[in-house]
Amino acid sequence: MSVIRTEGLCKYFKDKKALEELNLEVPKGIIFGYLGPNGAGKTTTIRVLLNLAKPTKGTAYILGEDIRKSRNYLRKVGFLPDVPNFYNFFTAREFLSFIADITGIENPKKRIEETLDLVGLKNEKSRIGTYSRGMKQRLGLAQALLPDPELLILDEPTSSLDPQGRKEVLDLIFSLKGNKTVFFSTHILTDVERICDRIGILKEGRLILEDSIENIKKRYRKRRVLIEVDNLEKFSDKIKETLPLNFLEIKDNSIIIEVSDIQYTLREIPKLIVQNDLVLERLEILEPSLEDVFLEVTSGV
Amino acid sequence: MVFKLMKKEFIEFRKTGKLIAIIVTFLLFSILSPITAKIMPEMIKSISSEITIIVPPPTWKDAFLQFFKNLNQIVFLIVVLLFIGSIAEEKNRRTAGLIVSKGIDRREWVLAKFLFQISLVFVLTIVSFFLCYYYSAILFPYTEFGTSLQSCLLFLFYMTFIISLTIFSSSVGNNIIQAGGIFIAIFIILGILNMFPSIKAYNPIYLSSLENQWIVSGVDWSSSIKTIISSVILSTLLVSVGVYLFNFQELE
Ligand SMILES: Nc1ncnc2c1ncn2[C@@H]1O[C@H](COP(=O)(O)OP(=O)(O)OP(=O)(O)O)[C@@H](O)[C@H]1O
Numbered sequence: 001m002s003v004i005r006t007e008g009l010c011k012y013f014k015d016k017k018a019l020e021e022l023n024l025e026v027p028k029g030i031i032f033g034y035l036g037p038n039g040a041g042k043t044t045t046i047r048v049l050l051n052l053a054k055p056t057k058g059t060a061y062i063l064g065e066d067i068r069k070s071r072n073y074l075r076k077v078g079f080l081p082d083v084p085n086f087y088n089f090f091t092a093r094e095f096l097s098f099i100a101d102i103t104g105i106e107n108p109k110k111r112i113e114e115t116l117d118l119v120g121l122k123n124e125k126s127r128i129g130t131y132s133r134g135m136k137q138r139l140g141l142a143q144a145l146l147p148d149p150e151l152l153i154l155d156e157p158t159s160s161l162d163p164q165g166r167k168e169v170l171d172l173i174f175s176l177k178g179n180k181t182v183f184f185s186t187h188i189l190t191d192v193e194r195i196c197d198r199i200g201i202l203k204e205g206r207l208i209l210e211d212s213i214e215n216i217k218k219r220y221r222k223r224r225v226l227i228e229v230d231n232l233e234k235f236s237d238k239i240k241e242t243l244p245l246n247f248l249e250i251k252d253n254s255i256i257i258e259v260s261d262i263q264y265t266l267r268e269i270p271k272l273i274v275q276n277d278l279v280l281e282r283l284e285i286l287e288p289s290l291e292d293v294f295l296e297v298t299s300g301v
Numbered sequence: 302m303v304f305k306l307m308k309k310e311f312i313e314f315r316k317t318g319k320l321i322a323i324i325v326t327f328l329l330f331s332i333l334s335p336i337t338a339k340i341m342p343e344m345i346k347s348i349s350s351e352i353t354i355i356v357p358p359p360t361w362k363d364a365f366l367q368f369f370k371n372l373n374q375i376v377f378l379i380v381v382l383l384f385i386g387s388i389a390e391e392k393n394r395r396t397a398g399l400i401v402s403k404g405i406d407r408r409e410w411v412l413a414k415f416l417f418q419i420s421l422v423f424v425l426t427i428v429s430f431f432l433c434y435y436y437s438a439i440l441f442p443y444t445e446f447g448t449s450l451q452s453c454l455l456f457l458f459y460m461t462f463i464i465s466l467t468i469f470s471s472s473v474g475n476n477i478i479q480a481g482g483i484f485i486a487i488f489i490i491l492g493i494l495n496m497f498p499s500i501k502a503y504n505p506i507y508l509s510s511l512e513n514q515w516i517v518s519g520v521d522w523s524s525s526i527k528t529i530i531s532s533v534i535l536s537t538l539l540v541s542v543g544v545y546l547f548n549f550q551e552l553e
C-alpha cells in the first residue's frame with residue numbers, strides 16, 4: 001500500500017495554477033525527495049497533504065485515508081514547516097512537553113530527552129525566541145519526530161543548517177528508512193543523491209519526472225566518454241574520422257566525446273589506439289550527476 | 302483536549318507578562334474606584350475655594366459608577382488588546398497551522414481560547430467586584446450588596462459579548478491589525494445602532510449603560526431581559542461563526 005497517493009490533485013490560487021494534475025505515489029518505508037525550482041509548488045503540495053489548504057480538484061490518500069473526508073491521518077504524520085516558527089516564550093523542553101501533552105505520548109519525559117538528544121538540543125535551556133534559524137529547524141525536526149509518526153513530511157529540512165548539522169540531519173533521516181516513510185522537499189541535490197530512494201521533480205505545478213535515482217541516472221545517462229592519450233591532436237583527428245560523434249571537446253589533457261552508441265564506441269577506441277600506436281592513459285564513462293538531470297529536466301531541454 | 306489547550310494559553314499569558322498586566326489593571330481599578338469616589342468632592346471643593354459649589358456627599362453608588370466606568374474604558378481596552386491577536390497572530394506566525402497539522406481539532410483549538418479568555422475575565426471581574434465592595438463598605442456608611450452584584454452580572458454578559466467579538470474578529474483576520482480592524486468596525490457599527498431608540502434594547506453594548514442605570518435607580522431585570530437575551534444569542538452566533546470559518550480556513 002502506498003503511504004501517499006495523489007489522484008489528479010490540483011490547487012489553483014485564483015488564476016494561478018500552483019499544482020496541476022499531480023499523480024504521485026510514495027510507497028511505504030522509502031525516502032522520497034521532492035524537487036523543483038522556486039515556486040514550483042512543493043510547499044503547496046505539502047500544505048494540501050496536511051489539510052492546511054484544500055485541493056481545487058482531485059484528492060490524495062494518506063495512510064489509506066482520503067484527505068478530503070478525514071483529518072484522522074494527521075495524528076500519524078510528523079511535519080516540519082519550511083519556515084519553522086514556534087511559541088517564543090517556551091524553551092525547547094517546554095514546547096515539546098506541550099506537544100507531548102496534546103498528542104498523548106506515553107512516557108513523555110524520556111521521549112523528550114531522547115528526541116532533544118537526537119537533534120542536538122539537549123543542552124539548550126533558553127527560550128525559543130532566542131534561537132537561530134538552524135536551531136529552530138532542529139527543534140522543528142524534534143517536534144515532528146516526537147509522536148513517533150509513520151510518515152514524516154519535511155519541507156526543506158536542511159536549508160539553514162551548517163555542514164555538520166546537515167550531515168547529522170541527513171544521517172538521522174537516513175536512519176529512519178524502513179521504519180518510517182519520509183517525504184521531503186529540497187533544492188539541495190547532493191542531499192537527495194545521498195539518501196533518497198525515489199525522487200519526483202516538479203516544475204510549474206506539474207510532476208515532470210518520478211522514478212528511482214538509479215533509473216533516472218540510467219535514463220538520462222549522457223553517453224559521454226573521457227579519454228586521455230599521449231598525443232591528443234592525432235587521436236582527436238582519427239576519432240573524428242572513424243566514429244559518429246555528437247560532440248567533442250578537448251579540455252586540459254583529455255578529450256570528452258558524446259556518442260549515441262556507447263557499446264560500439266568502447267569497442268572502437270582501443271582499436272584506434274592500437275592502430276595509431278598511441279598510449280592510452282585514461283578511459284572513463286562519465287556518470288551524469290543528479291544536478292545535470294535536474295537542470296536538463298527543469299530547463300526543458 | 303480543550304483543557305490542555307487552555308493550559309497552554311494560561312502558560313503563554315504567564316510567561317509573556319500578559320497575565321500580570323491584566324491582573325494589575327483589574328485590581329488597581331477595583332480599589333481606586335471607591336477611593337476616587339470618596340475624595341473627588343473634596344478635591345473639587347479644594348480647587349475652587351472662591352465660589353462655593355454644593356456637592357452632595359458621595360455614596361456607594363458613586364463608588365460603583367466609578368468602578369463600571371473604569372471597567373468599560375481602561376479594563377475593556379486592555380482586555381481587547383490582550384485578546385484580539387489570539388488566533389490571528391498564531392495564523393500569522395504559522396503556529397496555528399503547525400498545531401492543527403498534528404490532528405488537533407480546529408474547533409477545539411478556537412474554543413479553548415474562548416473559554417480561557419472568558420474564565421480569566423470572569424474570575425478577575427468577580428475578585429474585583431469583591432474588592433470594590435470591600436473598600437466601598439469601609440469608606441461609605443452603607444453599600445448595597447445585591448444591586449451592585451447584579452449590575453456586575455450585567456458586566457459579565459457584556460464581557461462575554463466582547464470576548465465573542467474578539468474571537469470572531471481574530472478568526473477572520475490573518476494578523477493582529479486585520480483582527481483589530483474588524484473588531485473596531487463592528488464596534489463602531491454597534492455604537493451607531495445604539496443611537497436608534499427602537500433597536501437600542503437589542504444592542505449588546507447597551508448593557509454597559511444598563512449597569513449604571515441599575516446602580517442609580519435599582520435592579521430591573523424585566524426591562525433588561527431583551528438586551529441580555531439578544532446579547533447571549535449574538536455571542537453564541539459570533540463564536541460559532543468564528544469556529545466554523547476557522548475550521549475551513551486555509552492556513553500557512
Ligand atoms: N496563498 C497563496 N496565494 C497565491 N499564490 C500562492 C499562494 N501560495 C503559493 N502560491 C503560488 O504558488 C506557487 C507555488 O508556490 P510554493 O510555495 O508551493 O513553491 P515552492 O516549490 O515551495 O517554492 P520554494 O522552493 O521557493 O519554497 C508560487 O507561484 C506561489 O506564488
Ligand SMILES: [Mg+2]
Nearest residue numbers: 042043044082
Ligand atoms: Mg517552499
